[in-house]
Amino acid sequence: MAAERGTAADSLVGQVVLPGDLLLLPAHYDEDAEGERLRLSAGAAPQGRLLCGPGLRRSGAGLLVTTCGLLRHRPGGGGAYWVDSQQKRYVPVKGDHVIGIVTVKAGDVFRLDVGGSEPASLSYLAFEGATKRNRPNVQVGDLIYGQFVVANKDMEPEMVCIDSSGKSSGMGIIGQDGFLFKVSLGLIRKLLAPKCEIIQELSQLYPFELVIGMNGRIWVKAKTVQQTLIIVNILEACEYMTAEQRKQALAKLSGN
C-alpha cells in the first residue's frame, strides 16, 4: 500500500501507467511552492517550469495520472511529462491541423464535422485571398484542411485556413477525388513524427498525395483508384503490423 502513495516519476518513464497512479516529482520542482526556503546550492536545479501534458493533472505534491498509456518525458526547457495513450476519439486542441467535413453552410460561417463532440465553425473570410466580394467556393460535403484557433472545453471550436501571416501554407479546400479514412490517433502521431519510415517506404512504391489530420483522418490520392486503395489498406494495417511484416508486404506489392 505504501507504494501507491506515489512513485518517482523518473522511474516510470517509458512504462505503462494507469489512472489513479500518483507520480512524485524530483524535489527541486517543489521549491517554488515554499517560498521561504532559501536555496543554498545555486545552479543545481533546472530553470523553467515543468509542463504537465495530456493525461496528467497536478495534485498536491505530484502528478495524478488520468489516462492509461506510456509515460514520456522531455528534459529540455524545464521538462515536460505526458502520457502517450492510444485512443480513437479526438478532442480539439488549439493549433492542431485537422481535416473537417463541411456539414452546414449557415450564412457567413461553415460548420465542419471534425470528429469531436461539437462541430467546428469556419468563417468564409478565413481563406487566403478571401474578401467579402471574393468568396471561397465551398459546398456541403467538401473536405477542408485547417487549424484550430479556439479550442477549449468551454467554447465551440473555431478553425481557420490561413496562418498568422495570412498565407494558406497548404491549408484550404482539399481537391476532388481521393479517399478519406479514419485511423487511431496513435498511428497519426507515428506518421507525423520526423523521418517516418512508413511514409518513406510507401513513397517508393507509388507517387501519391497525402493529407494527415490530427483528428485521425487521412486523405490519400494516387494516380489510379487501385493504387489509392492499396495505400489505404497498408496505412490502416500499419497499426497492427510490425516493421518486418510491413516491409514484407511492401516487397510483395512492388514485386507485382
Next chain:
Amino acid sequence: GVLERSREQLLRQTCEAVVLGVLHPRTAISLVLQVLSDAGSLLSCCLNAACMALLDAGLPLATLFCGVTCALQPDGTILLDPTARQEQDARAILTFAIASSERKVLMATTKGSCSVEEMQQCLAAAQRAANTIFQFYRDSVRRRYSK
C-alpha cells in the same frame, strides 16, 4: 425491467464518481453493456467491463474501479465470485465497487440480510480480492502497449 434499471443506476453512480466530467462540459458520455452470458456475479462483471471500456476509450479517470461480489452462505462462510447456483443458495449477496486509490468503497449493494460484522468481513475480503483485479487491468494494458 426494474432490476436492469437499478443495475444501470448503480453503474452510473459509480462511473460518475470516477470520470473527470469537468474536462468535458456539455457532453454526454454513454456506456453500452451487452450481456453475452450470465454465470453469476453479473453486477460486478458489468462494473469490471465498464472500467475497462472507460480505460480503452481514453476518458480521463480519477481512479480505476472494480466490482467484487460476495455470497454469504447459511453457515456464515464467505464465497467470492459466486456462480448462479451459489447465489441462489446464499443467505445474502453483497456487491462492492472498490476504487484503486486506497481501496475506497465507491458503491455497495446487498440482497438478503446479514449482520454488520458480516458485512465488514465481506468488505475486507472484497478489498483484498480487488488487488487481483487491478493487477489484471495492469497486465492487460501492458500487453496492449507492448505491441
